Amino acid sequence: MEFENLAGKLKALSEPTRLKIIGLLKVRDCCVCELVPVFGISQPAISKHMFRLKSAGLVKEERRGKWVFYSLNKEAFKELGFDLSVLPDLTNELKAIEDQGSSVQCNILEQA
Amino acid sequence: MEFENLAGKLKALSEPTRLKIIGLLKVRDCCVCELVPVFGISQPAISKHMFRLKSAGLVKEERRGKWVFYSLNKEAFKELGFDLSVLPDLTNELKAIEDQGSSVQCNILEQA
DNA sequence: TTATAATATAATCATATGGTTATTTGTTTT
DNA sequence: AAAACAAATAACCATATGATTATATTATAA
Numbered sequence: 001m002e003f004e005n006l007a008g009k010l011k012a013l014s015e016p017t018r019l020k021i022i023g024l025l026k027v028r029d030c031c032v033c034e035l036v037p038v039f040g041i042s043q044p045a046i047s048k049h050m051f052r053l054k055s056a057g058l059v060k061e062e063r064r065g066k067w068v069f070y071s072l073n074k075e076a077f078k079e080l081g082f083d084l085s086v087l088p089d090l091t092n093e094l095k096a097i098e099d100q101g102s103s104v105q106c107n108i109l110e111q112a
Numbered sequence: 113m114e115f116e117n118l119a120g121k122l123k124a125l126s127e128p129t130r131l132k133i134i135g136l137l138k139v140r141d142c143c144v145c146e147l148v149p150v151f152g153i154s155q156p157a158i159s160k161h162m163f164r165l166k167s168a169g170l171v172k173e174e175r176r177g178k179w180v181f182y183s184l185n186k187e188a189f190k191e192l193g194f195d196l197s198v199l200p201d202l203t204n205e206l207k208a209i210e211d212q213g214s215s216v217q218c219n220i221l222e223q224a
Numbered sequence: 225t226t227a228t229a230a231t232a233t234a235a236t237c238a239t240a241t242g243g244t245t246a247t248t249t250g251t252t253t254t
Numbered sequence: 255a256a257a258a259c260a261a262a263t264a265a266c267c268a269t270a271t272g273a274t275t276a277t278a279t280t281a282t283a284a
Contacts, residue, residue: 001198003135007128014122015272020115033230045273047232066230066281079198086113086193106230127242144261157243159262164241178251178260218260 001079009080012056017041018049022072023087025059027094031067033106038097067108113191121192124168129153130161134184135199137171139206143179145218150209179220 013019017039024030024038035046050070053059057076062069077084125131129151136142136150147158162182165171169188174181189196210221 002200003132004128006198007126007131010122010126010131014119014126016116016119017272019119019122023115031230032232041272042274043231044233044275048272051232063231063281068231081195081198083193083195086118086191088114108230129242145259153242154244155261156245156263160242163262175251175261180261220260 006080009056009058009076010082012052012058013080013082015049015052017045018053019087020090021046021049021053021070022058022084023090024094025070025072026084026087027089027091029062029069029071030094031069031106031108033067034097034108036106038093067106118192121168121170121188122194124164124170125192125194127161127164129157130165131199132202133158133161133165133182134170134196135202136206137182137184138196138199139201139203141181141183142206143176143181143218143220145179146209146220148218150205179218 013022020039021030021035024035032043032046032050036043039046050059050061053070054061058073058080059070060073062071072084074084125134132151133142133147136147144155144158144162148155151158162171162173165182166173170185170192171182172185174183184196186196
């Protein structure tokens, strides 16, 4: 891959919030409303981060009813030469959010 | 590694000039005055890029007489989970610079 | 069909970034 | 010691970035 293209993908990765979003998506697909309470920034801010990740081809999006779910594009990470296993496992952090339903602003969890 | 730290290193990598500098250092150690003619930007601009790469721990520096040579910190790339082999090989590009000595602003090549 | 929920977009703002030119610092050469 | 070379630092500027609030858009629920 050419340097410009590679650098573009790396730039999308190289922001702490977005990198942690990638870590969360490594655990499971997530929708925007689940990510908002994790980071304590506004919903539009998360949406813009997802747009950046999607534009770089690092994540895929899929609408499921009211929600838009984002998932990792693992193929893109291979091409990028980035090993996802270096990211800390966030399973527990995601579980914590699921448990304290009070702080979760969306109703996605009630669907299950 | 934590997300902040990882993101910081990725940010240092995620700029086209710096990423290409890494590609050149993969071929061999280089000094600033060799890099200047490759990119067509000013010497201070290259120096600042080297500072960013060094601060992120991605490169090491070593003074040799008048020159300061930079080399890859390969260990850092492992920790970062980034596979250097995805970068295009720039051996020829470096050779081209060596050959057309006219455009090279420093005398490093005359040393050999 | 009206209200509500989830997401995206627009407008705005402060800070970070990557470049420039001018100058300083360190090293070698004459 | 003076001149020249290599690199770093300082001051500055235009653009990119990451956040905000306000407003649209899209889909479900009442």
